[in-house]
Amino acid sequence: MRRRVALAATAVLLVGAGILVGRMLATAPVNVRAYALGRLYAVQAHLDEAPAAYVFLAGDSHAELQAPAQRPCGLELVNGGVSGATAPVYADLVATLRFPVRPRAAVLTIGTNDILSKNDPRDPAAAARYEAAATRIIRQLTATTDRLVVTALPPIGRELDGRLDPLAVGDYSERLKALCTRLGCRFADPFAAIRDGTTGFAKPGAMRDGLHLSAYRPALAALAPALCSAGTP
Template identity: 35%
Template sequence: MRKRKLIWAGLVAVILVAGLAAFLGIRQRAGGNGQGVAAFREARAFAVSGVLRQLPGPYGLLLGDSQIERLYLPVLCGRPVVNAGIAGTRIAGLRAVAGWLELPRPPETIVVTIGTNDLTRRQRSGHPDAAEHFRAEARALFAELVPRARMVVATAVPPFDAARPGVTRFYDAAAAPAYSAILSEECARAGCRFVDAFADLRDPASLGRSPDGVHLGLDVAARDAVASRLEAAACPERAAQGR
């Protein structure tokens, strides 16, 4: 009996190790080539679509990169929110994700935060038309999203702490205002609302709370400030009455 238990324990260990190896292999492939990344995004969109089908009434939807993925915002304008943010996403990838999502009915609000990964040196250096490419993708994204929701809100690109070692080595932080302006212009063209939801996080003290100089330094107070600005854009009547 003892020998049989040892054999079964060994088999379970082998299965767990094999499963972990397969998982890590998938993670490495997803980070190492475009097909893997696209497959991961499609799988994420499939999972989010499943969550959306479980919501019984009006809802909000968050779209974007890790900046929005890290934001805990379970309710917006008094309605439940589903977070469909995906770390590492650029604006072209976000268009693909939006296309894969199966919306059971139009969201009350779609919030879009994008641009951080489009500002990497890899995307910017040696590509003089990078900003115009970003504009074309933004124009197409908003044109696709606006008919699918009652309200689309786009945010400015979140702040960088350019003084932090290494940030400007990997990101063209100086171009962030120009990319935010593009998002504002293309959002207005499509008929959505633009807001700098992160305006309260751009001062030196707030930038210093960022874990890496790129991602937002979020706590309860910072989250509430972001939510307040989003609600002012998405449901001004409710925001005026107090949350």
């Protein structure tokens, strides 16, 4: 009887969360909304069973594609990445998550889906919307963990020039760096080795499809100094 009541209560909570997030994601594309809702349930289930010390990965597909078997700082990963998420979408999602156990550290990578050329990402209004959403995410995560590392945006493949704005890669990265200075997170660039200078493009062979990295493990390994070292941000 108690088990049936507990299951019923869980179902009510999940339905309620789905309605809430569904309303918040009303302006997102249908496919992004549907996937984000599904990921919300999976991420929450993993957070509910998280160990006493773990690292939380937050953001878009660059977070979600990190292999779960990795152990940054010797700790288990809980992957909260949502492929296709923009900063406003992810800000709404992360606000609904519960963290029964505080992560030892968290990593945020967000912005690639915000720099579509058709959205004119370097227009002051668009850039301000991104910065406001990134601020919301950072505030939510810094309230959840004592160590938040925010990464620069990854570069893009040259074949995506025209679909994504390569100059926005550096622009949005600098905005994130300034936010960390103001809000108390650490900023790091784990993608420095694959950048083709300051063009916003990646070196040949560094990207799988122009959008996603050929290898994600080196990027997470490159975060070790910021993620695992002692001291304050």
